[in-house]
Amino acid sequence: MTDQVDVVVIGAGHNGMAAAGYLAREGKKVLVVERMAKVGGMTSSGYMIPEAPNHLVTPCAVELLFARKSGIIEDFELAKYGLKTVDPDPTYAYLHPDGSSIALFYDYKRTAEDIARINRNDGKAYLEFMKTLNVMMDIGFPMMMAEPGRPDMKNLSKIIGSAVRNVRLKDELVALSKATADQVACERFEHPATIALLLGIAAGAGPVDDDGNAAAYMIFAVTHKYGTGKPIGSLQSFSDALARSIEASGATILLNAPVAEIIVDDGAAKGVRLEDGRVIPAKMVIATCDPRTAMRMTTPGGVDRALMQRIEHAPSNRSNAAPFLANIAMSGPLRLKKHQDLRHDDADLNKAVGLIGTSEEVRESFATARRGDIPDRHAMSLSRCRTATRRRHRRADRWPMSICLPWRWMRARAGRPRSRTRPCHRSSAIWANIMTGWTPKSGVSWKPRGNGKSG
16 A cells, blocks of 8 residues: 555546646645556657557547647646647548648638639628637637536636627527538538538547537637647657646656555545555545546445446447547658649648548548448548658658548447458549559559558
């Protein structure tokens, strides 16, 4: 048994480390236990493709979009501890099959102008849409920052103040919070390319026909105001900077320390037992994993049976579909030549996240996922991973690329993907129409570095 601490935090992801850092700054004795050999969790990176050992890839998050507004970057002085970011402009770009494109610039007015080139009405509609989304952001962010059920006065006053100032948009905001992303896109915009831009981004948050999914459009407001924030050195540099900061504040991080049990006695958490047998007593335990996993780690019989069953049946993946992220090691840089050549301005589409797939292909991707199948034509987003400095990227063996597809089949509640194998011949033909250096003949004729392996 080790010495008692005030708080044990399970998980050294960004949420766990942020909680530990704030508590440490309040004078609490905090220990963070992490099962992996490094910090980061969903904001980690690593050399995860054995056949391509020089490719540093990020398995989950790829940018600091919402973290920019949360305050943790400033609160923990992450720049002081090594965090450096870049902001591509444009951040996203929809790539239409006919070669045209719509770029999502930092400046929303410039984005509206780009949309207006394709459809004048949609350009005007985007300006109006942004007014609503900015208000949604002003109300939504304080709600995210506040403790659910017990909002603090600071955030509560922001919510009420924004709601009062924008009471004329009440009906629009209520409708937006309940509607599907597909419905909102089709109601507000006319041209297929504009609709596909919206659905392509919303698809990253889940099925576009789920009620309430239209709230994902707040991403547009956040991107225009704060940028995407891609860390130089991958997301791991963000996590490493956060770890250095909280350790400087007095928190301790214990790696390679998987938790076997959350010790519960007399209805309260009393500490944790690690898999190696060590027991860490604590006045409080914070678990940053999902509630189902946390409850399963509690002492048998320690938590009321009815509550355990309520957590087991909590809504999770009920649509049976979720976005899927793949990291691919490439032997050379990806170039979006076709669409770049047709641009009318100096926007570099190769630095943006490329959105590929018509609105119908986005819908079909989720529909086929629910059937446990793979679509004939894929909707996807392509993002070059900024894993290192510009100089390091010039090496021929380091060109990582993240691909997000909205069609992974998910088992309801369990959250486990169904295992399926199927040739990707059709998808290679689609990609070849957009990228240079790809020549589809019989099946997959272009192979990523590392014998086509991805992590």
